Amino acid sequence: MPAIKLATVIPGPASRALAARKEQAVPRGIPSSTGLAVIHAEGALVTDADGNRLIDFGGGIGVVNTGHRHPAVVEAVRAQLDHFTHTCFTVASYEPYVALAERLNAITPGTHAKRTFFVNTGAEAVENAVKVARYATGRTAIVCFEHAFHGRTNLGMALTAKVMPYKKGFGPFAPEVYRIPFPYCYRCSAPGDKGACCLANESALERAFVGLVDPDSVAAIIIELQLGEGGFVPAPLEYVRALAAFAKAHGIVLIADEIQTGFGRTGNLFASEHYGLVPDLLVTAKSLAAGLPLAAVTGRADLLDAVHPGGLGGTYGGNPLACAAALAVLDVMEKEKISARGERIGGLIREQFCGWANQFSCIGDVRGLGAMVAMELVTDRKTKEPAKSLTGRVQSEALKRGLILLSAGTYGNVLRILVPLTIEDEVLAEGLAVMEQALTAATQV
Ligand SMILES: Cc1ncc(COP(=O)(O)O)c(C=O)c1O
CATH class of the missing domain: 3.90.1150.10 (Aspartate Aminotransferase, domain 1)
Structure with missing residues (x-):
């Protein structure tokens, strides 16, 4: 039996009716690319209010690697709901938060001492990783890439490359952000050997900084090892190696933004593993909690512990329902x-x-x-x-x-393709x- 079931044209009358209400109640800056009114989702299938059942190759933009409503995740959230939904971790702590931090410290690349803390969205995790890198290094400059996407907050927009729709009209942006070329081989105009990455050597990187910023004043370089919104371009192995060596030589914190690449999407738990890379800081979100809002900053204990008590946090970060969901997600990742x-x-x-x-x-x-x-x-x-x-x-x-x-x-x-991996x-x-x-x-x- 086919998975797809079409009861009406798409979008059908019920979806169109909701779209009409949305137009009157929600600003047009918040679009809906499909126009679907969803009433249920399970595995890789989404059902709309007109009774149409669709296959979901988008997974809520890479959020449900373990599928919509995985039974183990649903059960874990239900169980947590019976206990409590909120205390604010910085007021009264709870075990699922600590257990999840321990788990991420153990499964992220590198065997060194690590710490993890939680926030709500990917953009917030990026912002916090930058805060930590600046604090720990005492430097201000941040280097990011052409084609990058790191979120929609003010610093997120500054780090993001694409103007329309993400930046147009929203300036001024956060200062001390510098952009270098991403090794986008298909569109690379650098005169190099075919098949080799022409940007992949430390002297090319040194040259890129000559007219840009003093590398010794750079707190962090933030990279998506495979671009997400920027077009799914994986960085070549030799480029990442050269970048890591360059960062190390200049005492720069290397931040891997694994918000879209994380949790099995690339065939490894983290894309960093493809490169043998141990990032100083690694940020995750999206498929971490299968749809509950949760994001994490994981990394070197010496960097994360540098910040004074109260310098990090937030009301909802590491919400108990989201932590319970994430612990179940990690169990599913392993078991399945x-x-x-x-x-x-x-x-x-x-x-x-x-x-x-x-x-x-x-x-x-x-x-x-x-x-x-x-x-x-x-x-x-x-x-x-x-x-x-x-x-x-x-x-x-x-x-x-x-x-x-x-x-x-x-x-x-x-x-x-960001289809549920299940x-x-x-x-x-x-x-x-x-x-x-x-x-x-x-x-x-
Ligand atoms: C690589 C990357 N970084 C950051 C973000 C921002 O995450 P959020 O939308 O949860 O703020 C995204 C979202 O698509 C992303 O793909």
């Missing part, structure tokens, strides 16, 4: 070998995408680590002109047929078949 599953389904998706690349000339590049796979669409393979409107058409053709598909990229021309093989195959139909329909226009 979610990372290995990520690697396996990533292989299936990549194989399919590479096959389509022989068939559809609009597919310029197929890339990604594990199940964090994407295809970049272009109008012409030679000029690599981004095919943004085609990307939108593929998404809407997919939605019409019952598949939620997300885009990404500085140029809005990347189709990315998806059954046959449901994945059904979703991919719909994606192929959508590609065919969109390219025939």
